[in-house]
Amino acid sequence: MRPGSNKPRIILLGVNHKTAPVEIRERLALKDIEPSPLELFSNLSCCEEAVFLSTCNRVEILASSKNHEDAADTIKRLWLEKGGLSTVDLSKSIYSYKDRQAIRHVFRVASSLDSMVVGEPQILGQLKEAYRMASKAGSSGLILNRLMHKAFSVAKRVRTETRIASQAVSISYAAVELAKKIFGDLSGKKVLLIGAGEMAELAAQHLLTNGVDKIIVANRTLERAVELARSLNGAAISLDEIEDAMIEADIVISSTGAPGIIVKKEQIKKILRPRRHRLLFLIDIAVPRDIDPAINDIDNVYLYDIDELKDVVEENKAEREKEAQKAERMVEAEVIKFISWMDTLDVVPIIQKLQEKAERVRLQEMARSQKRLGELTQRQRDALEILTKSITNKILHDPVVCLRKGLPENERDQVLAITCKLFGIDDGNNNK
Amino acid sequence: MHRFLFQITLIIYAISSIGFIVQILTLRKDVERVCMWFLTIGFATHTVAIGLRWIAEGHPPLVNLHESFSFLAWAMVGVFLLLQLGYKIKSLGAFLAPLATMAMGASSIQPARLIPLPPALKSLWLPVHASISLLAEAIFALAFCLSIMYLLQERQIKKKRLRGIFKRLPSLDTLDIMNERCLKIGFPLLTLGIITGSIWAEEAWGSYWSWDPKETWSLITWFLYAALLHQRLTVGWRGRRAAIMTIVAFATLVFTYLGASFLLSGAHSYATWFE
Structure with a gap:
């Protein structure tokens, strides 16, 4: 720079x-x-x-x-x-x-x-x-x-x-499919959302359309819980109450941004009896995880985290990675385009100044020659105008094209500086 | 004629078993339909075969192993077909039909000649006791199939391997609820079978209960099912544990049915009584 x-x-x-x-x-x-x-x-x-x-x-x-x-x-x-x-x-x-x-x-x-x-x-x-x-x-x-x-x-x-986008939709789809494989009919089932993130909302909506009975939203800030509960026609509770709520719930979706584990193994073990050993399906879509992975070892309790849900829908990981790579490539291509647009941002004023200077010189020289040339016909004046213009344009053509084309990253600053120096133009920085 | 129909039935059962297994592997709806038809036709020929044998023998054909195996297979298929009217449990056929075919095969290798009824068994209680007990066994066989399916599906979901058989088996709750219903119907039948048996024993041998091996094992089996039912109803046992227990109880039941006949000697042993 x-x-x-x-x-x-x-x-x-x-x-x-x-x-x-x-x-x-x-x-x-x-x-x-x-x-x-x-x-x-x-x-x-x-x-x-x-x-x-x-x-x-x-x-x-x-x-x-x-x-x-x-x-x-x-x-x-x-x-x-x-x-x-x-x-x-x-x-x-x-x-x-x-x-x-x-x-x-x-x-x-x-x-x-x-x-x-x-x-x-x-x-x-x-x-x-x-x-x-x-x-x-x-x-x-x-x-x-x-x-x-x-x-x-x-x-x-x-x-x-x-197919990146279809993955997110398919995660809530996968959650529903799995829930159906566990519970069969989802009507009468209760869902507990821990954390009120967007993805949890999406999954909850999907479950609702599949006949789930009731949704309970637990969130750190009760305000957001109430807000989401209202839009899902459910009830809102605070995070301290999740243990009681889990006794009632059949499906738990956790998506908080908490740094540690929120649902511990002992907690689940404790509620097994009050639940009368009803099947419990836990979905952990948080990063880092909210639910202790060891919970999956408990009988009649099934825990899936987000990667495992992805595996349900996507036939293989390689495919998924290929899609991600494709997306990254698209992003990269656009980044390069954007950078080259940015680069023209400081080239454009220099080109403008170059052209302005040439025009100024041309007009000055035309004015000076006026006296010596004496009275000219309109046709002669026009021809002179064309002649001088085309000389300046021809001279500037190569430098302008060179600048416009985009210069290699390592040379461009130097070239711009030299251009300014050679043509004696002010690059807008050394002013005052 | 009844022997010919018996053979035909065996073949039809075998074909539909293979069909159901093909169906579970390919998930083809048309195969499922054809299998159901086959099994229904097999059930019809089986019914006729049993009826003809009854006429030929002059007493209900529930006396020797050939006949009881045959009746068991008949009851299993009957219960399965009945179930299909109310609940469509896909893929159950692939488990139950082979089991019924096995019972049928076991029946076919037993001596099938007609036998005159020994005086000890001449009683109205014979068909009542035997048919109720065998029906209970058929229902528990169904529960056994449901438990196997449950365990298979449960493993898939637990281990997160959700390809292959996962898509083909019904949901855990469905399997568990059906299993519980089987228990709730099968258990009273089993109890009734033991009571009627005991009444019949009193009539035939003068004692309600004589602790012969089959009676003892029946009691053990009864206790196992009673414990399972109790746990289900009070503590809410279900799922994997209940399925394992169902399998254990069924194994005991099979031992009572077969082991007591072949390995242990006693009043119930078909093997010695009719040789």
Whole structure:
């Protein structure tokens, strides 16, 4: 990078279900904080544009910045301060990406390749909502607009051209199929959701349409439990009450973001008798897992985690990996395209200046020659105009084409600098 | 004529057994339909064969091993067909039909000649005791098949190997509920079989209970089924444990039925009585 380059950079900071427990994610979501996180970050001088994404499983800030090498640090500092986490060492939890990596990350998130349940469809909607908020607030501009639109189109391509998306749907489908193989008829069965994530909601809805009787939602924040319970026509309880609820339940779906085990083996053993040994089907879709895997050893209790559910539907893992690779390739191709578009961003002004300068010189020289040439006919004037224009164009043609074509990464900064030097143009940075 | 019909029945049962197994491997609906027809026709010829034998002998054909095996097979197929009217348990045929065919085969290798009834057995209690006991055995045979299916399916789900047979077997709850129903019908029949037997014994030998090996083993079997029923109803035993228990109880039942006849000697031993 040329020193003091004008080239905009893309910065992404975030935490997700893999890097941080739900407590930290919730604080970083900066809910109910004035001014809103979007305003907060876009008001930073180092931040040209900003988009703020917050879902159950991730919180991310996407920003573009010019001229500020330490923009990422500035944003991070403000973020932690507002989240009340300044004193905590989160260097392992918060990932920070720049440019190529950031673009790739955004595309992967949009395509649901980075989701807890790969291929789950909600994330795209959430990203669109985040973008809508940003454009309403006027915090997204040329670069993030384009990045977002590209992300949406990559996501759409991944969804239609690979079978990644069908996997998430098929996980809840698999859960229903398995439940049917255990219980036969699902009518009269009760479902307990531990954690109110999107995937759990999807599975619950699927079970409801298959005749399940009642849904109980347990969540750390009761508010969200009540909200989800209302939409599923069920009841809401707090996490402390799950043991009692499990006595009643036939199917348990767990999807909390908790860092440790929530349902322990002893707990299940304890409720076997009150349950009168009724079959119990546990589904653990959380990453990391919520339910002790040893529970599967208990008689009449069946525990499936998310990978095992995937195995139910997909004929083989190799196939699945092939689809994932295909999706990653699509993402990569779009990343490269986006980067080359970004590269033209600082080439375009130079080309413009080059052309402006040539035009200026031409006009000056034309004016100077006017006296010596004396009175000319209109035809002669026109011919002269064409002549001078075509000379400047011809001279500039090769350099412009060379710049436009896109230069190799390692040479481009140098070439741009040399171009500016040779033609004596100001590259927009050394001004004042 | 009844012998010819008996042979025909055996062949038909064997064919439908193979058919049911083919069906479970290929999941072809048409094969299933054809098998059901075959089995129904076999049941009809079997019924006629038993009826003709009854006429020829002048007493219900429930006396020697040939006849009791034959009746057992008949009852098993009958119960299975009856079950199909109410509950369609797919793939049960692949387990029950071969078992019935085996009983039929066992019957066919026993001496089948007609025998005059010894005076000790001439009683109305003979057909009542024998048919009720054999019916109970047929129902427990069904429960045994359901338990085997349960264990197979349970392993598939537990070990998360969900290909092959997993798709072909019914759900765990269905198998368990049917198993429990079999127990609830079979157990009173077994009890009734033992009571009628005891009454008949009093009439024939002057004592309700003489602790001959078959009687003792019947009692053991009865206790096993009683324990299973008790656990199911009070503690809510079900699933895998109940299925294993059903299999153990059935093994005891088979031993009572066969072992007591062949290995241990006593009033019930068909083998010695009619030689």
